[in-house]
Amino acid sequence: MRPGVQQGPEIWIRGPVAVTDAGLRPHPGARPGSPPGRSWVAAHGGAGTTTLAAVYGGHDCGRDWPGPGDPPSVLLVARTHAAGLDAVGRALEVFRRGAAPAGLCLDGVVLVADAPGRLPRQLAQRVRTIESVADVHRVPWVPAWRVGDLTGRPPRETEPLARLTAGAGAPGRAAEGPGLPRTAR
Numbered sequence: 001m002r003p004g005v006q007q008g009p010e011i012w013i014r015g016p017v018a019v020t021d022a023g024l025r026p027h028p029g030a031r032p033g034s035p036p037g038r039s040w041v042a043a044h045g046g047a048g049t050t051t052l053a054a055v056y057g058g059h060d061c062g063r064d065w066p067g068p069g070d071p072p073s074v075l076l077v078a079r080t081h082a083a084g085l086d087a088v089g090r091a092l093e094v095f096r097r098g099a100a101p102a103g104l105c106l107d108g109v110v111l112v113a114d115a116p117g118r119l120p121r122q123l124a125q126r127v128r129t130i131e132s133v134a135d136v137h138r139v140p141w142v143p144a145w146r147v148g149d150l151t152g153r154p155p156r157e158t159e160p161l162a163r164l165t166a167g168a169g170a171p172g173r174a175a176e177g178p179g180l181p182r183t184a185r
Contacts (some may be wrong), residue, residue, distance in 0.1 A: 038107060038165055039066035043078040044087035048112040052077060052139070054150050056158075056165040065101050073107045074100075075137075075165075079114040085126045092134060108135035110161065116141040137161040 038058040040049040045063065052075075053060035059070050066072060078088035088109055095106045109130055119127065130136055140155050154162055 037071040038073045038075050039071045040110075041065065041074050041076050041091075043076055043091045044084055047077040047079055047084065047087075048139070049077050051145055051150065052110065052112070055145075055154055056162060058165055066104060072103050072105060074104050075107055075110050076134075077110045077112065080111050080119055080123060080127065081114040082123065082126075084111075084114065085123065085130070088130060089126075092130070096133075106134065107164065108137055110137045110139060112139045113141040116143075137164070 039061045040053045040058055041061045042049045042063045049060045049062060052058075058075070059066065061067075061070065066074065076088060076091050078084040078091075088111070092106075092109070094100050100106070111127060111130070118124075127136065127138075137158065137160060139158055139161070142155060144150075144152055
């Protein structure tokens with residue numbers, strides 16, 4: 001093995017991967033000179049990208065793909081109602097087919113509760129299907145967010161999401177090859 005090169009895991013990356021100054025592997029889909037962090041992309045209107053970007057940091061793309069100056073790492077956001085789960089399924093298919101814009105990488109799906117309480121069985125089954133093809137982060141119903149109060153701590157259940165987005169650049173808050181984050185099943 002050459003100096004300064006680390007062997008990547010076979011399932012994700014083929015061949016040697018250059019090691020950056022920080023000792024971290026570059027994101028396989030990162031565009032040269034792209035900003036760090038994540039881009040929140042809504043699978044449908046009202047998915048919650050603006051709130052999530054304000055709470056966890058990152059760039060709010062709304063329903064658009066990240067542009068050339070935006071982080072290429074995508075967190076796809078949808079509500080847990082039937083229309084939201086349909087929309088996220090269509091967006092996942094775009095990534096599966098390789099039809100997403102070049103250089104983008106799907107880091108995961110963020111499903112935001114559309115109401116307090118448990119999901120009905122038929123919606124929970126659809127969530128399990130999404131979980132079988134992508135990393136899914138669930139965000140529970142937060143009454144304070146509904147009235148615009150984003151000052152409290154994020155829900156404890158979202159700690160993995162907070163770790164993923166750490167350093168994404170939100171002021172005062174928890175501050176990366178194209179395709180799905182797991183192998184195709």
